[in-house]
Amino acid sequence: MMFKKPKGTRDFTPIEMKKRRIIENKLRTVFDSYNFKEINTPTFESFELLSKKTGEDIRKQLFVFKDHGNREMGLRPELTSSVVRFYINELKNLPKPLKLYYFANCFRYENPQAGRYREFWQMGCELIGSKYPIADAEIINLAMDGLNKINMDYEINIGHLGVLKGIFKEFELSEDEELKIRRLIDKEDYEGLENYLSELKSSDELKDIIFKILNSKGDKSVIPDLKEVLKDYPTSIEALNNLEEILEFVKHDNIVINFGIARGLDYYTGMVFEIYGKREGARQVCGGGRYDNLIELFGEQPTPAVGFAYGFDRVMLNIDDFEVEDESILIIPIKKDKKLLKECLNIADKLRKSGKSVEVDLMNRKLNKALNYANTVGINKVIIVGEKELSEGKVSLKNMKTGEQELVGLEDL
RNA sequence: GCCGGGGUAGGGUAGUGGCUAUCCUGGGGGACUGUGGAUCCCCUGACCCGGGUUCAAUUCCCGGUCCCGGCCCCA
Numbered sequence: 001m002m003f004k005k006p007k008g009t010r011d012f013t014p015i016e017m018k019k020r021r022i023i024e025n026k027l028r029t030v031f032d033s034y035n036f037k038e039i040n041t042p043t044f045e046s047f048e049l050l051s052k053k054t055g056e057d058i059r060k061q062l063f064v065f066k067d068h069g070n071r072e073m074g075l076r077p078e079l080t081s082s083v084v085r086f087y088i089n090e091l092k093n094l095p096k097p098l099k100l101y102y103f104a105n106c107f108r109y110e111n112p113q114a115g116r117y118r119e120f121w122q123m124g125c126e127l128i129g130s131k132y133p134i135a136d137a138e139i140i141n142l143a144m145d146g147l148n149k150i151n152m153d154y155e156i157n158i159g160h161l162g163v164l165k166g167i168f169k170e171f172e173l174s175e176d177e178e179l180k181i182r183r184l185i186d187k188e189d190y191e192g193l194e195n196y197l198s199e200l201k202s203s204d205e206l207k208d209i210i211f212k213i214l215n216s217k218g219d220k221s222v223i224p225d226l227k228e229v230l231k232d233y234p235t236s237i238e239a240l241n242n243l244e245e246i247l248e249f250v251k252h253d254n255i256v257i258n259f260g261i262a263r264g265l266d267y268y269t270g271m272v273f274e275i276y277g278k279r280e281g282a283r284q285v286c287g288g289g290r291y292d293n294l295i296e297l298f299g300e301q302p303t304p305a306v307g308f309a310y311g312f313d314r315v316m317l318n319i320d321d322f323e324v325e326d327e328s329i330l331i332i333p334i335k336k337d338k339k340l341l342k343e344c345l346n347i348a349d350k351l352r353k354s355g356k357s358v359e360v361d362l363m364n365r366k367l368n369k370a371l372n373y374a375n376t377v378g379i380n381k382v383i384i385v386g387e388k389e390l391s392e393g394k395v396s397l398k399n400m401k402t403g404e405q406e407l408v409g410l411e412d413l
Numbered sequence: 414g415c416c417g418g419g420g421u422a423g424g425g426u427a428g429u430g431g432c433u434a435u436c437c438u439g440g441g442g443g444a445c446u447g448u449g450g451a452u453c454c455c456c457u458g459a460c461c462c463g464g465g466u467u468c469a470a471u472u473c474c475c476g477g478u479c480c481c482g483g484c485c486c487c488a
Binding site: 004051081110111267375396403 | 414415439441442445446447448449450461478479480481482483484485486487488
């Protein structure tokens with residue numbers, strides 16, 4: 001074989017594409033129903049933009065290249081940076097809230113494993129301009145409604161970075177220390193966390209508080225208890241109040257409060273959430289949260305924003321497989337003379353204009369072979385065009401499922 | 414970047430240090446000249462790549478690559 005597809009990429013068969021489109025369209029209707037508006041941005045951006053919120057280290061996880069003008073470019077690893085750039089370039093003067101969504105392929109230079117590819121699809125949204133809890137809630141509700149729409153079983157965990165940040169502030173931890181702690185929390189490496197915390201000054205109290213926060217996991221009722229524990233940490237209390245307000249507007253009840261969600265890197269500022277499916281190895285299907293500092297980081301005046309993205313491929317892995325079938329028609333001339341063939345094309349043209357999915361035999365097949373073909377590819381109806389019937393203005397319409405066949409006037413097709 | 418398991422026609426497989434590499438399925442054509450799912454026949458089409466060992470490698474060894482999965486990481 002001469003060519004193979006690049007590592008970590010996939011070809012999608014017609015059946016796979018059909019299924020992906022069905023799911024995509026269902027999710028799309030939910031975004032539309034919240035009156036989010038679809039946008040698109042370039043597949044590649046300047047490396048500088050892509051590395052802005054994470055730093056140079058990101059390079060090894062990006063597809064980076066230089067264009068002919070020696071400008072350094074990268075394939076987008078996600079859409080948030082691009083959307084924010086677009087917002088700052090052109091959309092910042094639109095009325096708020098700005099509600100945007102996208103469905104796009106993204107690229108990360110990583111080793112493939114279950115549910116991880118070098119090219120993958122994200123469907124997500126950004127709600128820009130509202131700092132209010134109801135905006136956070138709308139994002140959570142939208143994320144859950146989408147998955148409900150496609151009947152996916154999931155678990156959602158919601159946290160708030162302000163709680164831990166309030167603690168870090170009181171204990172005056174350095175940025176490095178804070179980052180290291182968040183990494184360990186995100187990984188759920190509690191043993192490593194305990195060891196690390198033991199090394200720090202004021203370790204006992206800090207350790208005690210952090211583990212109390214991490215253990216506050218469950219339904220909404222954990223919040224009042226945690227407030228009591230954290231009553232001396234005003235920033236944390238503020239965060240808990242914020243989270244409580246948000247949850248008042250979240251319409252689904254099956255949520256888990258979990259302050260262990262540290263969401264990878266640092267641009268989230270408030271509420272954060274993750275959604276998990278059931279499949280082992282590719283469980284996380286969605287992540288999101290509030291990022292009120294990012295737009296400012298990109299050089300615009302401070303603007304609150306909140307959003308999420310589905311990992312579309314993981315969504316596909318976490319739903320039950322389903323059958324797809326399409327309504328299609330094959331038109332077969334009984335003989336291969338030009339007049340009959342042209343008549344076939346005329347009929348096809350008419351049916352196509354009325355929205356039907358129509359094939360004309362292109363293989364010069366004899367009738368029995370053509371029927372055989374129709375049968376194996378799952379064509380529902382066959383129109384047989386013969387001279388005798390045609391002279392009376394009729395054709396044979398055959399239902400491939402039932403085998404029934406009837407003469408139909410050309411006008412009645 | 415690291416680790417484990419794999420790689421034989423489009424899909425699924427058998428097998429071997431040597432002879433025309435097995436079978437099923439799929440695809441094209443025919444038997445069948447105006448009615449499908451059957452049967453028969455013909456055609457199509459593969460040992461991942463490179464190096465080594467050997468008289469001889471698809472087979473054994475090494476390296477690479479890709480796939481599956483696990484770490485690291487995951488904006």
